[in-house]
Amino acid sequence: MPTVSSEELAAAAGVNSAKLRKDFSYLGSYGTRGVGYDVEYLVYQISRELGLTQDWPVVIVGIGNLGAALANYGGFASRGFRVAALIDADPALTGRAVAGIPVQHTDDLEKIIQDNGVSIGVIATPAGAAQQVCDRLVAAGVTSILNFAPTVLSVPDGVDVRKVDLSIELQILAFHEQRKAGEEAATPDGGGPAAVARKESADKGPDGDVPAVMPA
Amino acid sequence: MPTVSSEELAAAAGVNSAKLRKDFSYLGSYGTRGVGYDVEYLVYQISRELGLTQDWPVVIVGIGNLGAALANYGGFASRGFRVAALIDADPALTGRAVAGIPVQHTDDLEKIIQDNGVSIGVIATPAGAAQQVCDRLVAAGVTSILNFAPTVLSVPDGVDVRKVDLSIELQILAFHEQRKAGEEAATPDGGGPAAVARKESADKGPDGDVPAVMPA
DNA sequence: TGTTGTGAAAGAGTTCACAGCA
DNA sequence: TGCTGTGAACTCTTTCACAACA
Incomplete structure (x- = not known):
């Protein structure tokens, strides 16, 4: 496979093809209209930009x-x-x-x-x-x-x-795991600092779904 | 220190205080106007939201x-x-x-x-x-x-x-290291696939600085 | 004809700025 | 008075859509 289109690469990477083309365009115009990107040349250019060609x-x-x-x-x-x-x-x-x-x-x-x-x-x-x-x-x-x-x-x-914090990714998995588990059950609480009342109505973000603070 | 203001937390974290307040607001209204956030209560609420209170x-x-x-x-x-x-x-x-x-x-x-x-x-x-x-x-x-x-x-x-890819962070360091080294020297190339001419003018993004594809 | 490269539009995320409240 | 919570403005990112062209 000597050439590849932005559409093919985007499908493989799970992103939009326009985004991929725009990103590539910041490195230069390495594609050929009507044809696509020369695989060997593209790999080389990206490698060089990332510093992979250096020791x-x-x-x-x-x-x-x-x-x-x-x-x-x-x-x-x-x-x-x-x-x-x-x-x-x-x-x-x-x-x-x-x-x-x-x-x-x-x-x-x-x-x-x-x-x-x-x-x-x-x-x-x-x-x-x-x-x-x-x-x-x-x-x-x-x-x-x-x-x-x-x-x-x-x-x-x-x-x-x-x-590098080896536990941060585990943290993210646990966050999603918690959401899976609590999908219908009431919010698990378990006490917490006494004295201060929790405002039940405000526990989740305005979209009622994933709080906007966690990577998807 | 029983309470802390968004300004103090923002300074410590290196972010804008409005962003911090808005982010917190998605978890609920846990602050007190004119005072700030109760540290113990805030820590507990964030811990719970992140799943830290579970085993x-x-x-x-x-x-x-x-x-x-x-x-x-x-x-x-x-x-x-x-x-x-x-x-x-x-x-x-x-x-x-x-x-x-x-x-x-x-x-x-x-x-x-x-x-x-x-x-x-x-x-x-x-x-x-x-x-x-x-x-x-x-x-x-x-x-x-x-x-x-x-x-x-x-x-x-x-x-x-x-x-988790243990080399990706190293990759990012090398990318910046390359930029430090090449700040004035000409772009290090070293050949690459023959036959295809490089377009010198288009190697960098439109802002002429960091290509938009790498985390800062 | 088929696919790039990219302006313009749409959407997300961030910051400003201030009303509202302790 | 001082600080939160948040609508509105602004900025950055992503997507659309199509002219350019091999």
Whole structure:
């Protein structure tokens, strides 16, 4: 299949074809009227725009279960990410290989970052160690941090941080689950702070359906 | 601090106070004019709306590094989730405890789901096993699935699936990192599919800044 | 002819601004 | 007086619909 139409792609993605065409148009005019989009060319252009055509060396700090899971995760390589080093504070782990990569000690963090030209760091340490690790990564030249530790990191301007909360998606499922369960039954309450009366009439949004605060 | 104003909360969250008030208003009229919101009452109402006041038993299937990391994750308990069981297909793991919870064999999956009244399942298996596990979970009565396996699951109507891709956040960081690096340098290209000329003028969106396809 | 690329219209989401009330 | 709750205005996003064109 050398070419594909916006209609086909939109059906596959479950979105409106006009939206898809407009989104693509922000990247450039890569389609051919009457024909569609050249698949190979489109894939390349999107890959390039997203940075998939570059090699991104990353370090993972904190090689517990989560760090090890990330080191073994297959999805990184195909998106241009290369795990350049694994770092942990536990001397017992130093030298041991995880996913074929030797774990190095935190003492050498700065040297590892500089030797490998790393600009993206992944923090998978316990919450207590995260800020300190973050500070050292930033001082060593890292400008983007992916934080799996359950704590908010503070960083200087110019450094990007994204926090991954493994329970937030579960939270969203539970929210919908709750709605499924309570479709006819009365609102489950169970008490709550005494003293203050609940206003029954105002519990739901004006459309009487899904409160507007939750992703669909 | 017994009460808090929308202005204070908005500043803390980095949003507009009117937006915050309007969002709260969809849950009900829980504030007091001239005073603000009673903190305890507000926390309770939001918790209840989000389902945090309920007990949600979940099972985790696939106790590799990721499954173990999830079983150990502290953030679940505080949000009303209780890991009711760990399930793995490897007989060598059966009976071993992870995070204090014994691993059970996949053979008993249906019985485990039913005995514990589980409606939310977490899949942390390799991609190849995910659909099969999913089918069995659904058949046993699970109606919400959190999928960490790098594969798209198909489920019947009425079952919710959410997919977590551990590399997507890294992708977003790399995208911004690329922009930081290329702020003045020419667009890094490096070839690409031959034969087709790139239209230099159209590479960026009409605002000449961030293409509209990436979260800020 | 068939499909893109895109102005214009419609729809959602956000912010303003102020009446209403404690 | 001070802060909420909310209609109205504004802004951003999505969809429609069709001219342009390979």
